[in-house]
Amino acid sequence: MPNNTINYPELAQQIKQWASELGFADAAICDIDLSAHEAQLQRWLELGYHGEMNFMAEHGTKRSRPDELVPGTQRVIALKMHYLPPDAGFARTLKNPQLAYISRYALGRDYHKLMRNRIKKLGQRIAQVAEGLGFRPFVDSAPVLERQLAAKAGLGFTGKHSLLIDKQAGSWFFLGELFVDIPLPVDDPDIRQATQGECGSCVACMTMCPTGAIVEPYVIDARKCISYLTIELKGAIPEQYRTAMGNRIYGCDDCQLICPWNRYGEITAESDFHARAQLKDQPLLTLFSWDEETFLTNTEGSPIRRIGHQRWLRNIAIALGNAPYDSAIVEALMARLNGASDLVAEHIHWALAQQQQKREALSVTVTAHTKKTQRLIRAVQKGLPRDAE
Template sequence: MPPKNSITSSAAYSELARQIKDWGRSLGFADVGITDTDLTDEEPKFLDWLTKGYHGEMGYMESHGLMRARPQELHPGTIRVIAARMDYLPENAGFAANLRDPNLGYISRYAGGRDYHKLMRNRLKKLGEQIDAWLIERGFTPSNFRPFVDSAPILERPLAEKAGLGWTGKHSLMLNHQAGSWFFLGELLVNLPLPVDIPIADDCGTCVACIKSCPTDAIVAPYVVDGRRCISYLTIELQGAIPEEFRPLIGNRIYGCDDCQLACPVNSGSPLSAEADFQTRQPLKLPSLLSLFAWDEATFLKQTEGSAIRRIGHKRWLRNIAVALGNAPANPDILCALKTRLTDVEVDGMVAEHIHWAITRQQGGLTTESRRTARLIRAIEKGMPRDA
């Protein structure tokens, strides 16, 4: 049932849809699209992904069942999803510089600034308020909107794809001709029968650069990622010990991984973000692994305040850096730092296990330099924006 005093003219809804896109751009969104809630085609693919266990320890991916593919169940009354994207590529990202030097810590470029969730959710909330103000001004019932930014059981990428914001690449990330894949997604669920946008056709063609670039072979088939092998999963989502088979392949990536995005030719012309909150904070610019490893918990909490990095906690932070130190060239200072950390009375057993592994690697003089990393760096230097 439509709300009382609802709009009955399709022309009025078309006008509102145009206004929504204008308001979205004025709020800092790079693009806004509108789609219905039908994700029927995604349900079997999602269930197959879960059945194969590709979600690993991410139990939240299955805890709500198929509600993820049914926004109308998540927020009753929903008949349209307003999808928005916001570019996040920071200035002077230093991709090649970080990856080339195994003594530096590499942090996924989405996480160098403030956590995007709150910022985007507030912007979406403002967009919803502007929609309601437009409706109320004309004597209509408010929209009963609800914003989401990676904070509820909802399949964001398929909705954004249907809304015309881009297409899903073979690395399973959203791609856009103008922005590549360096953007965040958010949704506003509404009960308004707005006109929907036309999806963009898949434009990856025969390219498999992302698949070949993955250090751990996590992209097990085009468009399918085994999360259990993904470095982002291993360094962020995984609670316990990182399987030994993956540790040498992680290199100096201590929080997330951008390799599949860096190898993607669509990203060669990606724009830099103007959002101050998305710029890399100073302590995380070309950071020395040894300096990061020296942070006690209080320092970690202070330096990561408002950052997505804080969610992994100090123990997993040390775990990840220990692995990276084990992959670095043999260095007496690294060996000393590892052994010193073992004397910390608060050192966790899981962290200690990774430190012992790193000590063994350092004593054996092992490194993780590979031809694949060298090729990736050359590609970055050739194709990425100058300031990135």
């Protein structure tokens, strides 16, 4: 029941101020009606676009009905926090096939714990005013339609790549939610942000996607997505996507990199999200040389740790196969093959085959160049014009 002693509009404004003080870039409030998204979610699941992410199909309707997930929930406070680190160096890393590309959200500290602790503190502050408040924080850790709630609250609009976009700050931000059981006034998304249509005729993200994972506007087939393949997929990465992965060993940012709205992307104020030296712009061979202990040490507190050492090696093996021929790469792959698990060995064999093909192609190129040079030498010796033969 509403507490008539509480000025809810005033509390809503105070909540947003507290959120700012806790480091959130924005906060907005929405109701819990997500019925408009249930059919779309069900279609996505029926098409199998979730791949091995079975958690997306679990929990029944709780994902789209917050009050079933947390009984008594009346409002959701949606929050966002920027994560783009200074000197991100996207293009520089992607253009150098000897370097490992790691999605920019994963170069610093794992955001889950940091944001959840901040959201919990926000709930505790609200409880000091709203005595007996029931609340629960979420950060990508439960069956919650985070993007849909954030859009409903007005934190941004959904882009064709399915990510949330803020017209003033791009899409480089994390989302979190606080479920509360009090009737706070809701924000009007049409005043805060346009909720749909802001991509217009632009299809840059769809065109840029290396594997064609954006199968239609606003719909992702996760089974094709490099982020899914390098992070969520536990088994072998399908061969038809390996070459397209390039040097991306953990996640992919291409759809955000090409998005025109990200010209307004804001640098994070959180130093914990700044890139770690041992992860940023590192040579593939350096990362491939890590044993499990080194991997665990260098990824402590990082979201990368969740994929484990074996999938780390699997991903890097593909990147090494995609790199230009280098005898040092072949030697590293052969050395790692000794004692490798079946999963890693499969990808090493693929990488070695790629390197062999590149070596043969290089040999053909060198031979052709040598023959051309020899013809030029003979022409000069005969006193003929250089293009006479």
